Amino acid sequence: MKGKGLLEGLWITLRHLFEREITIQYPEQMPYLQERFRGCLQFDYKKCIVCGLCTKACPNNVLSYESEPDPNSKKKLLISYTIDLQYCMFCNLCVEACPTGTLYFNHNFELSEYQRDDIKIVYEIPRSAQAVISEPVDSPIEMVDSDSEPAPQPDEEEAKKQKQINAMITALQKNPVKAVSKLVESEDQARILADILQADEKKLIRMATMMIEDREKAGKVALAFVNKELKDRQQEGGAGNEPE
């Protein structure tokens, strides 16, 4: 009969009128991202061995780096690493090329910026900071051999220490989670600590100094910070947030 198809269509839409919606309310409700989701390209400079394979693999010249030869070994030292994300195709070729897992994609997909220059991600690694931060613990390749350096003179040592502290401060400001990851046990704790330090500059400077002068003490203080923050958050959560 003519018109049967029309009625069937009407029936389908009517059924869906009372069905549950499938949309995700995005800014409030984040979409579920699969584990392999390619968000923003990240660079973990602790692991970089400056082999240049990533820049060779990249089809679009997104990646570039500056390096200088290490006077103490045949290796190279990384000075800065630039990811010009506006040309990135998120094709995963650089990640596959990297032998040490230095490059990886995180799950951040909100990459829009107001200025073209802000799209560029630049990692600048000051010489002195390298000595401090890249104390190789978990990374398989050592970048800087600090033992081989000659013992510095007292006032030189003082100056060097100040320099190290400054470098640490920059590192904490630039990439706090990475910088404090050695102090605490889990990544969550590192993130919380990073938040605390980002919020309070005084604490940040204090922590940087402590990290250079007394590593153990820094770790204890960091843990105390984190615990206090967690407690605060729990209290807030209990009082303010309604159950979902």
Add this chain to the structure above:
Amino acid sequence: MSKINPEKMITELQELMGDKLQVGSDDYFNWLIINPDAMLGLMQCLKNDYGFNYLANLTSVDYGDAFEMIYHLYSIPDNNKVAVKTRVPAEAAQVDSLVSVWSTADWQEREVFDLMGITFKGHPNMIRILLPDEFEGHPLRKDFKLER
């Protein structure tokens, strides 16, 4: 039409075309390398006598001093295949148009003209297809300079 015998076809074609036709083959195709002036005749022969009714692909390669036109022909439904090549010198980059043989050559030849700068004699509408009309140069030529 049944499956044709490629060897038989090639010998027949060689008899027909004489020294204008050279033959080669690789793992995938039998190559017919033809002089540009005899190409149209060969193509008509391939279509009418051997049933190659489907011109799958038509493209060109710039070898500096010469351009090579490459045609990949198939027959539906017998699924025979053959590839035809012809070379024209770079200074006189013109070959016969195949629009009269296969209509599908129309846009593909226009594309070759647009990007490679080979003109097709007898093409009804030899204008650019992908690039804007006022564009200068033919980007797929090796001497085309990229700006960056």
Add this chain to the structure above:
Amino acid sequence: MENWFVNIAYALTNWLTGLGLSAGLADFILLVVQWVCIIIIVTLNVIVLIWLERKVSGFIQQRLGPNRLGPFGMFQTIADAIKLLTKEDIIPSATDKLIFRTAPMFFIIISVMLYVVLPMGENMVIADLNAGVFYFISVGSLTTICLLMAGWGSNNKWSLLGAMRSVAQMISYEIPLAFSLLGVIMIAGSMRLSDIAAAQSNVWFIVLQPVAFITYFIAATAELNRGPFDMPEAEQELTAGAYTEYTGMRWALFFLAEYTNLVAVSALMSTMFLGGWQGPFLPSWLWIIIKTYLVMIVFMWLKWTFPRIRMDHLMSFSWKVLIPVTLANILVTGIALQVFKGMGW
């Protein structure tokens, strides 16, 4: 509750005559007040309607529809209206400026004029004309002229195509539209809308005239330029048809007028076929609102389900199917009336 609005009007007239105005002047002032009320109701109604349409389409498509501004996104349309009001009014240089500018105004004026004869409850008609149906049909068909003006004035081929389609469509669909109402008029014995509504106290005309209801519904969809008959707009084909060149508030006026038309036609349909203000328990004016909204939701449901019909199919459907069917309906109705009369009903 039943007589709220009637009483208000009565009190207003009394107060005005009490002030020493002549009865004629008081009536005139009352008329002005009624007009203002209609315009306010129409505007508010359209705001609700656009929200409703977006919500219905959203739910049909398993989306949420507007849900940011206000409860259930109710105020989204207001925000949109403010945006449209503040937008730059672009008039392309090659347009016929006078026609281009006045088309939306005529459109909205004509749409509002339809409300004059609509009974919005018992004794709630502004001008209870004895040729109410006739008035409604003739004024309703004027909207096409506005679309033609918009299409012609825009000096755009898409717009003109849309306008021409609208005219062709109107010419074809005016006839079945009027014919399908004829059956109802024959049974009710009057063209006065309040009489027709009152005549349905026992049984709604949808029961007596089911064929006429369906044909009227189809013809009205075409008349309203709503999907699947939205030829003049047809955004997938004509970009936006007659409205292509319009921006800002002028465009919004078209939108407003279309929805105003939708309400008017739905209200007429509830008056003609669904018993008008008749209904138990609730006051009459509430009944007509409920019925009108139900009809409009069905209109929306159709629009969001069906693809657009092709222009020639549309025309041949009207001439080859709708008109014969409505004519037959009139014939059957006439015979049945005579038979029943002969049987002494």
Add this chain to the structure above:
Amino acid sequence: MLQTEQYTINIGPQHPSTHGGLHVEAVMDGEHIVDSIVHLGYVHRSVEKIAESRTYPQFVPYTSRLDYLASHLPTLGYCQTVEKMLGVTVPERAEYIRVIMAEFSRIASHLLFVGSLAIDLGATTGLIYCFRDRERIMDLFEMTSGQRLIASYMRIGGISHDIPDTFIPAVRSYIADFPKMIEEYEGLIVGNEILQARLKGIGVLNAEEAIEYGVTGPNLRACGVEYDIRKADPYGIYDRFEFDLPLGSKGDSWDRLLVRIEEMVQSVRIIEQALEALPEGDIKAKVPRIIKPDKGSEVYHRIESSKGELGYYIVADGGEKPYRLHVRAPSFVNLMVLPVISRGEKLQDIIANIATLDPVLGESDR
């Protein structure tokens, strides 16, 4: 006497129904199309020139951007072409995963076809339902490759990641739900009489004309020509699967729709078989990091993409970059018949014809 006059109208490049930057200049007589001229190139990126300045592996992501609606298929075609040049044998597991991905791409592309056809004809809701179901395929792609639309998943010699554990259950649940989805499209879109009236007998292309114009893929099969490269010239491991080729009879827009709907069902059949036979093992063959095919080797390889015959012609000069790469884009060739099949029809029909020819402008303009 009334005088009429022909006029031209520009459908596109900015138009709701041209699927991207397609520009059709239509010469009209009232609502009738006297002639139409297709202008291309609004999305032209000169991919073939880009290829000459990229190494072989570097060009893989660019191929995804040709037919972005079925991004695994052009990548598959390119990788197989280079593998043919190198003589690489792809591991079994990778081949099966490739087939699964390719067929899902085909379903995704056809779903978009059905949806966009619906919306081009004015049925908005059909589009949303198709996208709802397409989204689940995109989730599958995200699960395996990390990207949803432009996956760049295939690699020369294999694939980039093995499938995760959650993949196969997700595929099975999708396949289980698939008949229900098809039923819904049949009810809402295919069964609709208005849509049938708009598609039947419109845009008729007969078989000889179709072959003459080089039309391939579902558009050719809609004309009744049984020609599918998966069967006629099997690539990869397609000769191991059992599936039917849905054929049309009249070659009109209606047949083109039906063929694609049926093709989705067949693709699901292939996926089921591939899941059954999926072996364990490597996912990537040993391929040197720097790929240098022999000088003078040239290969034309073609696959059945969701739009038709997608061919790559590569000439190597012994370096690590292709000397010449040509893409035989099915959308490009298929679009050629648009003026032929739309002649004498109405403005509304040319919209339906564009939709049923299913061009992807990224591919046709390259």
